[in-house]
Amino acid sequence: xxxxxxxxxxxxxxxxxxxxxxxxxxxxxxxxxxxxxxxxxxxxxxxxxxxxxxxxxxxxxxxxxxxxxxxxxxxxxxxxxxxxxxxxxxxxxxxxxxxxxxxxxxxxxxxxxx
Amino acid sequence: xxxxxxxxxxxxxxxxxxxxxxxxxxxxxxxxxxxxxxxxxxxxxxxxxxxxxxxxxxxxxxxxxxxxxxxxxxxxxxxxxxxxxxxxxxxxxxxxxxxxxxxxxxxxxxx
Numbered sequence: 001x002x003x004x005x006x007x008x009x010x011x012x013x014x015x016x017x018x019x020x021x022x023x024x025x026x027x028x029x030x031x032x033x034x035x036x037x038x039x040x041x042x043x044x045x046x047x048x049x050x051x052x053x054x055x056x057x058x059x060x061x062x063x064x065x066x067x068x069x070x071x072x073x074x075x076x077x078x079x080x081x082x083x084x085x086x087x088x089x090x091x092x093x094x095x096x097x098x099x100x101x102x103x104x105x106x107x108x109x110x111x112x113x114x
Numbered sequence: 115x116x117x118x119x120x121x122x123x124x125x126x127x128x129x130x131x132x133x134x135x136x137x138x139x140x141x142x143x144x145x146x147x148x149x150x151x152x153x154x155x156x157x158x159x160x161x162x163x164x165x166x167x168x169x170x171x172x173x174x175x176x177x178x179x180x181x182x183x184x185x186x187x188x189x190x191x192x193x194x195x196x197x198x199x200x201x202x203x204x205x206x207x208x209x210x211x212x213x214x215x216x217x218x219x220x221x222x223x224x225x
Contacts, residue, residue, distance in 0.1 A: 102163065
């Protein structure tokens with residue numbers, strides 16, 4: 001298995017633009033997580049899905065952020081409009097199922113909003 | 115809610131020194147505990163885990179013991195190498211709460 005695949009690896013955009021980050025989880029994994037990592041706040045859980053259904057989105061910063069999982073092999077995290085304070089590394093991770101399971105992380109998408 | 119607190123970094127050691135990174139947790143149930151490691155430019159990778167009290171997780175010379183009485187899961191290694199330089203994250207997972215991470219501790223090992 002190629003692991004968790006994220007794209008793009010790097011994105012530089014201007015304030016106000018829409019940003020879409022993509023994630024392909026490991027085949028057969030039923031849980032998918034989006035995290036944001038910054039120096040100031042460390043690793044924050046934004047949202048997670050079980051069987052394509054959002055379970056906990058309390059970590060989503062505000063309405064500018066949205067996440068979807070239309071099928072078991074694809075998820076998107078969208079920021080519209082983007083702001084400089086959204087600059088961070090966004091990680092997607094997947095696990096076989098809910099509960100005490102190991103997460104496999106993607107390599108991350110580094111977002112810079114100018 | 116459930117959370118983990120780990121020692122602030124950064125930590126700088128000489129090669130072959132002994133390493134301890136402290137981690138304590140707060141949980142209402144019986145979580146599983148994990149240490150993840152993040153190398154530069156990469157995502158987090160599982161280093162070791164323990165699923166119940168008194169379990170010891172170990173991998174690559176690192177080990178940590180799940181201590182329920184002190185709510186701790188400290189990471190230790192007897193002799194660190196330059197290649198161990200990375201950021202280390204303590205984490206817990208409860209079936210009802212999923213994975214929560216500590217702030218991370220940056221370790222630099224000098225030759």
